[in-house]
Amino acid sequence: MHHALSAALLAPALFFSDTPSVxxxxxxxxxxxxxxxxxxxxxxxxxxxxDEEQEVPDEQLPEVTIEDNExxxxxxxxxxxxxxxxxxxxxxFDTLEDSSSQTVSMPDGQGGEDLTEGESELTGxxxxxxxxxxxxxxxxxxxxxxxxxxxxxxxxxxxxDFLFMFPGEEVEIGDSWEVEAEVFTLITSPSGDLKIDSEDxxxxxxxxxxxxxxxxxxxxxxxxESIEDGVAKVVxxxxxxxxxxxxxxxxxxxxxxxxxxxxxxxSFDVSGTLLWNMEAGIAISMEMEADVEMNTSNTQTxxxxxxxxxxxxxGEYTATATFE
Numbered sequence: 001m002h003h004a005l006s007a008a009l010l011a012p013a014l015f016f017s018d019t020p021s022v023x024x025x026x027x028x029x030x031x032x033x034x035x036x037x038x039x040x041x042x043x044x045x046x047x048x049x050x051d052e053e054q055e056v057p058d059e060q061l062p063e064v065t066i067e068d069n070e071x072x073x074x075x076x077x078x079x080x081x082x083x084x085x086x087x088x089x090x091x092x093f094d095t096l097e098d099s100s101s102q103t104v105s106m107p108d109g110q111g112g113e114d115l116t117e118g119e120s121e122l123t124g125x126x127x128x129x130x131x132x133x134x135x136x137x138x139x140x141x142x143x144x145x146x147x148x149x150x151x152x153x154x155x156x157x158x159x160x161d162f163l164f165m166f167p168g169e170e171v172e173i174g175d176s177w178e179v180e181a182e183v184f185t186l187i188t189s190p191s192g193d194l195k196i197d198s199e200d201x202x203x204x205x206x207x208x209x210x211x212x213x214x215x216x217x218x219x220x221x222x223x224x225e226s227i228e229d230g231v232a233k234v235v236x237x238x239x240x241x242x243x244x245x246x247x248x249x250x251x252x253x254x255x256x257x258x259x260x261x262x263x264x265x266x267s268f269d270v271s272g273t274l275l276w277n278m279e280a281g282i283a284i285s286m287e288m289e290a291d292v293e294m295n296t297s298n299t300q301t302x303x304x305x306x307x308x309x310x311x312x313x314x315g316e317y318t319a320t321a322t323f324e
Contacts, residue, residue, distance in 0.1 A: 018170075018171060018172045018173050018224060018227060018232075019166075019170050019171050020166070020232050020234075020276055020278060021084030021085070021163075021281075022078075022081055022084055022085045022086050022161055022163070022281060023081065023084065023281030024078050024081060024086075024280070024281045024282055025078075025081070026078060026079060026080055026081055027077070027078070027079070028077070028078045028282075029075055029076070029077045029078075030075070030076050030078070030282060030323050030324070031073065031074075031075045031094075031323070031324050032073070032074055032075070032076060032160060032190070032321065032322070032323050033071075033072070033073045033321065033322050033324075034070075034071075034072040034073075034190045034319070034320070034321045035069075035070070035071055035072075035318075035319070035320050035321075036068075036069070036070040036072075036188055036317070036318070036319045036320075037067075037068070037069050037070075037317070037318050037319075038066070038067065038068040038069075038292070038315065038316075038317045039065065039066070039067045039315045039316055040065070040066045040067075040292060040294060040313040040314065040315030041063075041064065041065050041066075041313060041314060041315060042061065042062065042063065042064035042065075042311060042312070042313055043312045043313060043314050044056070044061070044311070044312045045061060045309065045310070045311050045312075046309070046310045046312075047307070047308070047309050047310075048306075048307070048308040048309075048310070049306075049307050049308075050305065050306070059107065060107060061107070062104055062105060062106045062107065062111070063103075063104070063105040063111075064102065064103070064104050064105075064311075064313075065101075065102070065103045066100075066101070066102050066313065066315075067100065067101050067102075067103075068098070068099070068100040068101075069098070069099050069100075070097070070098045070196070071095055071096075071097045071098075072095065072096055072097075072190050072191070072194065073093075073094040073095035073096075074091050074092060074093045074094055074095075074160075074191065075091070075092045075094060076089050076090070076091050076160065077089065077090040077091075077092075079128075084163075085131060085159075085161070085163060086129075086131070086158075086161070087130070087131040088128065088129070088130050088131070089128070089129045089138075089158060090126055090127075090128050090143060091126065091127050091128075091129060091160070091191065092124075092125070092126045093120070093122045093123050093124065093125055093126075093127075093191075093194070094123075094124075095123065096119065096120035096122060096123045096194050096196050097117075097118070097119060097196070098117070098118035098119075098196045098198075099115070099116070099117050099118070100115075100116045100118075101113055101114065101115045101116070102114045116198045117198060118196045118197055118198040119196060119197075120194050120195045120196045120197070121148065121149065121152055121195060122148075122152055122194055122195060125142060125143075125146055125148050125152075126142065126143035126146055127140050127141070127142055127143065127153065127156065128140070128141050128142070128143050129156075129158030131158070137158070138157070138158025138159070140153045140156050140158065141153070152195055154193070155192050155193035156191060156192040156193065156194075157186065157189075157190075157191050157192030158191075159186070160190050160191050161283060162187075162274055162283060162286065164179070164183055164186050165179060165183065165222055165234065165236065165274065166222075167179075171224050172224070173224055173225070173226060173227060174223070174224065174225075175223070175224050176221055176222065176223040176224075177221075177222055178219045178220065178221055178222070179219060179220050179222055179236075180219055181216040181217055181218040181219060181220075181240040182213070182216060183220060184216060184218075184220075184240045184268065184270065185213050185216065187272075187286070187288060187319060188317075188319050190321065193209075204246055204248075207244075207246060208244055208246065208264075211242075211243075211244040211245070211246075212242050212244060212266075213242075215242045215243050215244070216240055216241070216242045217240065217241050217242070218238055218239050218240035218241055219238050219240075220236045220237065220238035220240075220270065221236065221237055221238055222234060222235070222236040223235050223236070227278060230277060230278050230279045231275055231276065231277060231278065231284065232275070232276050232278050233273065233274075233275055234273070234274040234275075234276075235271075235272070235273050235274075236270070236271070236272050236273075236274070236288075237270060237271040237272070238270055239267065239268065239269050239270065240267075240268050240270065241265070241266060241267045241268070242265075242266050243263070243264060243265045243266070244263065244264040245261065245262075245263050246261065246262045246263070247259075247260070247261055248260035248261065248262055255302070257302055257303065258300065258301070258302050259300070259301040259302070260298070260299070260300055260301075261297075261298075261299045261301070262296070262297065262298055262299075263295075263296065263297040263299070264294065264295070264296050264297075265294065265295040265296075266292065266293070266294050267292070267293045267294075268290040268291070268292055268317060269290055269291040269292075270288060270289075270290040271288070271289060271290075272286065272287060272288030272289070272319075273286070273287050273288075274286045282323055283321075283323045284322075284323060285320070285321060285322050285323070286319070286320065286321040287318075287319075287320050288318065288319040288320070289316065289317070289318045289319075290316065290317040290318075291314075291315075291316060292313075292314065292315045292316060292317050293312075293313070293314055294312070294313040294314075294315075295310055295311070295312050295313075296310070296311050296313070297309065297310045297311075
């Protein structure tokens with residue numbers, strides 16, 4: 001899940017323009033802690049066969065709960081700061097952990113829990129992000145004396161300071177602007193793809209993540225609500241949606257010609273607050289919560305016949321960040 005920073009050196013200008021930006025002194029170290037939590041519960045199941053659709057009665061519904069919790073902690077050392085952003089940042093990844101579970105309880109009392117733990121090979125490494133003005137993005141490389149797989153650098157993001165929440169121009173108290181749905185990914189995936197994988201990670205998991213990001217739609221409205229006692233309060237809200245379609249491989253014992261597809265539709269109704277210290281030039285915290293709706297479908301197709309099961313979930317997603 002990111003932050004924007006203001007500058008001690010630029011503090012007078014910042015208070016004049018009300019525009020937060022990165023302004024910490026070179027050599028400053030900031031520990032950034034991000035916690036994401038998702039919990040969803042099954043609400044209904046429907047079964048479609050041809051033109052017929054049938055709802056599973058409530059008394060026959062299993063209780064299904066899906067949870068995911070992620071903890072990301074890294075320390076950024078700002079080696080150089082210019083133009084309102086860190087232009088050279090050494091990022092040491094301290095903690096990269098994820099746990100997910102699916103708990104099922106059937107009406108007859110049977111059930112079980114499937115628990116998955118994830119970790120990353122980036123843990124303990126230091127990556128240096130260097131701003132490229134021409135490309136308007138960060139180049140990444142492992143720090144000196146770091147021995148690690150270069151593939152781990154793919155899809156990392158240098159901006160962990162919420163600069164992506166701003167319009168790239170001066171703003172004043174009371175101003176509002178819009179940012180695109182991709183910001184949701186930047187908020188919920190701090191520093192990009194951190195390769196937090198479990199032992200049973202599959203290609204389908206990679207495809208799921210790619211489609212989730214590529215198919216995001218919607219936008220947030222962002223407002224600089226106030227600046228009080230040197231702390232800027234930025235609020236945002238909006239709805240983002242995405243969908244995923246995956247082709248599944250049929251079991252070896254399945255009849256020839258059987259095709260399997262799995263689909264997901266997500267909707268996130270988001271609201272959040274970003275606080276930051278205008279004088280010190282550093283974000284303080286970010287809190288975001290979202291009401292979540294998910295439809296997941298499993299479809300079996302054989303020739304012109306198809307059987308489709310749709311499960312509907314509701315829940316809540318939260319993301320928090322603190323800078324110290």
